[in-house]
Amino acid sequence: MPITAVTSDPEVDVVVIGGGVNGTGVARDLALRGLRVQLIERHDLAFGASGNSSGMIHGGVRYLTSNPKVTRLSCLDSGYIQRIAPHLLFRIPFLVPVDRALGSSIFLELVDAFFGAYDRFQPLKRGKPHTRLTPAEVRSIEPGITGDISGAITFDEWGIDGARLCLANALDAHEHGAGILVHTTVERIVHSADGAVRGVIWRDRLNGMSGTIRCRVVVSASGAWAPITASLASIDPVHARVRPGKGIHVVFDRRLSNYAIATYAIDGRQVFLEPWENVTVLGTTDTDYYGDLDDVSATSDEVRYLVQGLAKMMPSLRRARMIGTYAGVRPTLYAYGPITNNLSREHEIIDHARHGADGLYSMIGGKLASYRIFAEEMSDIVARRLGCDRACTTHVVPLPGGDRAVDVSELATACGIDLVSATRLAYRHGSRSIEVGEQIRGTRRGADMVCTCEAVTDAEIRYLVRKEFVRTVDDVVRRTRLGLGPCGGMRCAARCGLVLADELRMAPREGLAMAMEFAHRQARARAVCLGPTQARQEALATAAFRAHLGLGAWEQR
């Protein structure tokens, strides 16, 4: 239904819907070109696929044979991301053991040749060329691998914290004039009778406030929510459909291996175990998803499928301690017929002018590694339409914190925290960690470690509220990984809630209620991977919550 926006409503050039890597990437690109942008996110930045990925800017090696163009683009852009956010990247060397059952040494030759071809793209992302290892060499570098193998190949990828990447993009957009609204949903995309997009009606999901923003262009970068977003403009959702593919990951309590290990699950799909930041991540599944996108969680079936896949190569994995799971839904390009694993990871921009919403675009598909190029393509279209002739600079302008390296030991001394904590701080914030450090020094009890698993201080939480669009405990968790360690938030959740409430000038109970909500959600994510040690830990955590917060009945008291 056409509605006329009131002329006194705030006006921007572009509204971007979705705070994942594509949305924040587009917002940043357009803001750097001088356009006025408003980003609106229903939950939090990186709530969906971007914050629940495998955490790699990988070079698209799996598309090497089917679509080398994707591989080349991925590698090229991985190189750019390294240039603009060096602090967020860490090298993940991969090991691909070749099962002898897969057919003698000929198969190893094939794998060798395959990665030889991949080597051609490696210089684009400062990757190292592959090597070939004998079974003895494999056992000496990864003693846990006990399967019958004919050898192994190594290759090189880069790890990244997807949530920090989204945040860095949003932050830069904001610093270039863009507005960032989180926990705010778009209720309608308003267009005039002739179909021209006029603005959006939004509602804050935490406080219920609503309003209208006028604009000339709306970019839907809502990932798997794309058809829902399109329907808000009263167009048929099939015009923005995706094939949602659920992927889960299992998290182990420490780094279990020196290398990431890629192998095959029972159905022949590739699965992997990667040392990632402080933990080890096991991934991933790819199944059609019909459930609620706002509430995606792993099941024990999915966990067992992954564990089985890796345990075939590394049986001791069954005894390792799992401390959590996470799940997300990929916005894969739509196709009816192929199994999920064979679906394209390419991306596509849909202009909805021909569907009756002129000025509305949907970004469909894509992957973490190629977000920047996707955002550039989208921004070129928007800029042209709005008569802006400035070129994209997102591949050369550093993201916030990525401009220079930080001397970690200096940082540690300056703000009175230990070296490990300072290293983690510098990883998260890059050169901005110096600002956080100043806050640590300048805040009463600023250096108190609220979360000791991830070394998150009182002052950092306050900094996040002031600078990084944080409104709930879960938002803090996405930005810092607070409470995701082995203790299950037993130590830190309540304190984090209290600090947050203090900083946001809310009643302390509201902070505790947020902590409770986080604790419940995490308990569910942990239950599906419960093992012997973690079960006892879980019982202890539950007892602590019960004794000190109760089960939350006080909320109604």
Next chain:
Amino acid sequence: MAPRIVVVGCGVAGTAAAWSAARTGASVTVVGDFDGASRFMSGALDFQSWEMDDPRREVAGDARAFCDAIGLWRIGDQAACVATPWGIVRPARGHDRAVLDLAASGVRRVAVVRADRPDWDADLLAAAWRDDPWCVSRAMRFEPVSVDIVDGDRERWMPDAELAALLDDDVRCRDVARRLRDGTRGFDAVLTGPWLGIDTDAAAVISREASRPVGEALSLLASSAGLRFTRARDRLLSAVGVTASRGTVAEVIASGRGVIVRLQAEADAIECDAVVLATGGLAGGGILYDPSEMDVAPEMPAAPRDPFASSVRSDAVLAFEGRPVSIVGSMFGLDLARLTWPSSAHASWALDTLCYVTRDHACVDRDGRVLQGVWAAGQVASPRALGVLGAVESGVLAGRSAAAASAGPVMDRCDWTS
């Protein structure tokens, strides 16, 4: 000859069982190997989860006598109100004597002592307690005050219980008392972290000296209340003539004429007339989650098995969600999603339902026959989460029954469906 009773486990339930059996004249030995869930006690005394507890419920009979005997806990006629280190105020049937009862008469203006300790932010906590509806309704005020009671870096990083133990020293205790008295003038009561003594009633000494009630908020990890309990337990058991020995019990065999308790470390076994299993639940280590899927195997475990096991081998059968534990219809194990934490206040956590199948505290075997001389007490005998008082109640009953029944055999059979 006096009946010989062995109690396995030395938490609250095991101690209560040993004490009540000893009172009947039995010869009692406690075998325990490590600190279980009781060592993590918060200092609040409840029958079960406090939100579901009835704060008016009476602590009577042997349970009351045990609480008096251990000499560590305060149980008033009315429910107490205690502050948690996570910023809320909650009712409790009783509490550790060092814990401050906010429901005591005349408590309106409470000083919260600032201390340079990483887990204690007095300003933040005072703001949270002030905001509690119960405190608001009583117009209670919490104000942070600076009183120097933590000395230097060493004490700053010490675990709570270790810091508390420093106040067992009389000189230090009186010094802290003077500082608190001078630093909290005009206040009705003083709230500190769980640092007020372990072997002595430092809270009472300080309260007297400061002439106003001085007490703790509840303990979190490295619990002071838990350490106080273990010390008081040792004193009590030796006072009533119970032999306490360290060791891990591997197996309990009911022979029909008596019970054989086999220890892990020794070839020898203890022969006795009855045994009370008070080994704790999942958190305490009495019940183990040990599913077949954890077997180190490339593809599939060698055999399916019960996902839960008691830490002590015996014929006694465990139940989960009201049914005897048995092999899961999967080579891999349970659907773990059902183990998740309940989100409503009245639902219970599936793992809390794990316990021995008992009939009046007597264990039964897979066929529902009462196992001669094998009894269970505490969390391992309860299908819901117990508080300290729940464990006491269960312990005194099991101990007394075990001692009484050892006089003569009891044959009985129980029905699953009942």
